[in-house]
Amino acid sequence: MRADPTILHVDLDAFFAAVEQRDKPSLRGKPVVVGGVGGRGVVATASYEARAFGVRSAMSTAEARSRCPHAAFLTGRFDAYREVSGTVMRLLRELSPLVEPLSLDEAFVDLAAAGLDDVSVAGVTEVARRLKRDLHEATGGLHGSVGIGTSKLVAKIASDLEKPDGLVVVPPGTERDLLRPMRVTVIPGVGPATAERLRRVGVHTVAELERISEDELVRVVGQAHGKGLYRMARADDDRPVVAEREAKSVSVEDTYDTDLVDRRLLEGLLDRQAAKVTERLRKARLSGRTVTVKVRLHDFSTHTRSLTLAAPTDNTRTVARLARTLIAEVDTSGGVRLLGVGVSGLADWIQEDLFGDTEEAADTADEPLAEEAIARVTRGRPWSPGMDVEHATHGPGWVWGSGRGRVTVRFETAETRPGPVKTFSTDDPDLVPRPRGRYDVPPDTPEAGVPEAGVPEAGVAAPDDATPL
The missing domain is CATH 1.10.150 (DNA polymerase; domain 1)
Known part of the structure; x- marks a missing residue:
């Protein structure tokens, strides 16, 4: 345990939803749910306006819709989230050389390594206030909750006590008094x-x-x-802040709208997932020894099977072959609703086992793997709710909803007032996906976010030929 409160934990509030509200003026102050939008989707993040209706992370999207039917349900834009996360992490590293990211939206910071003149409760409180102001400005209006204490345990718990936009510093010597009334699940x-x-x-x-x-x-x-x-339980936590956190695994998983039974179809899907996983490994210059298959059946039971190689690999055929072997150990006759492939035991080198099993997975083109069926279950909506788009005439906007051959777009960006809604054919050549970076500048005008009279709200009074958010 440290003598001074020099471990800081920052957690961005309702991160995914907050980024969406920042970039979509018409959603500010409104319920927003980010996650899977299909019948089997799961909530990743809910704005505080949606949480007031009981919507929570990890809740099924179906239940979230029943609790808050007027919310905007968005699929998420991870390029935008990574961009904001990068900004936040750079800001934290300017404060201290020891920053330990836990995810895109939270991190530990070692203030003892920051060279602060004053590490008293008052001193670190002022540091946290400046950090929160800088974070708010650098991210275009996002808020983060900060906790500071003598250990990681206490700092992380403190950051959650006064959300959103909270700041709690736990004075040394009061840690056990803070923890005692709490539920054991806080540990x-x-x-x-x-x-x-x-x-x-x-x-x-x-x-x-x-x-x-x-x-x-x-x-x-x-x-x-x-x-x-x-x-x-005694607030005895001496874990250090570790600046570099190595990835422990690389995985891909998909949830399907209908239960899948056909074995060849499942194997074809595993082949494609193996290709995605190994592509990510190669981009990161990594390899792995353990291949894992995750299967969630029709009754929601989840099964995992793993095999470990003698040496690490990033070979697609090797991973696909093992994945096919593993799924054979699971009874999938009742139907599969989720399928995933992962590789762990990561290393930054590759040495194929020259004396191991050299059998390779068959190419998908060499056998009838029902390519049409695979395409049917893997393709997503061409226009996902929330995605950035641009129209040749109307400019930048985002997808409000789609269906029946039509896509409805709201034309607004982070720097504009709430914009109009227009509907187009899904194959309109003038409407294209929009890469980030051209219009996504945080608002700096006081009138941003003020709704225009007569502009419909997201998810409300959608056109008859579009599927509302």
Whole structure:
């Protein structure tokens, strides 16, 4: 444990949804849900306006629609999110050389490495206030919640206490008082299964966990987990901020609108996923030893199977061959709703096993793998809700909805007022996807976001020939 509060955790508030609201003036102050928009989609992020209706991350999109039918449901624009994340991480690295990104929207910062003259509670509080102001300005209006403490555990918990746009500094010596009233699930690694085991022995809060002996915890949850929980319950966390976090795995998975049964179709889909995974490995100059297949069946049960090679590989045929072997171990006769391929045990070198099995997966062109069926289940909507587009006459905008051969577009950008909605044929040659960087400049005018009279709201009163968001 550190003597001073020098570990900072920053978490951007409702990140994906906030970026969408920034870039789409008509959605500011409105419920926005980002994630899968199909019948089997899952919510990735919900704006605070949507959360007021009970919409949460990891909730099915179907349930989210039932709770908040008037929300804008968007598929997400990861190029935009990565762009904003890069801006935030650069800002954090200007503050300290030790920054540990956890995801696109959160990171730890070691303030002890920042060379601060004052690391008192008042000193780091002022640093956090400046950081929040700089973050808000650099991202075009996004907010981040900041927590500061003497450990990663305390800093991360603190950043969540006053969301959104919060700032909490936990003074040294008060960490255990902060944790004791909280539910045990606040401690990293205490998921539903561990929480249920603890509940069975009468432990619901961190205070109750603190009263359990180390031996009893080991008996309830196992050796490694029990020892870790014993320390965490006492705010004993000496994990350092690690500047470089290496990827542990590379994976691809897809959820399908209908349950898939045909074995050749499943194998063809695995081949394509293997190709995507190995392409990403090669771009990152990585290879991996362990191939994993993830299968979610019609009854929502999820099965994973893995095989480990003697040496790492980035070969598409090798990964595809192992994936086909692994799926054969799962009974898919009832139908598959989700399929995924992953490679772990990553290395930055490749040495194929010269004495191993040299059999390679068959080329998809060499056997009837129902290419038409594969195309049918893998192709997405040509115009996804929320995607950036540009029209030769009307300029830049974003897809509001599509269906029945029509696509409806709202013509506005981050720097404009809410714009008009127009509908076109899906094959209109004047309408094309728009790469980022040309119009996505954060607004700097006070009138940005003020709705125009008579402009319809996203997801409300959609044209009859379009599928509303």
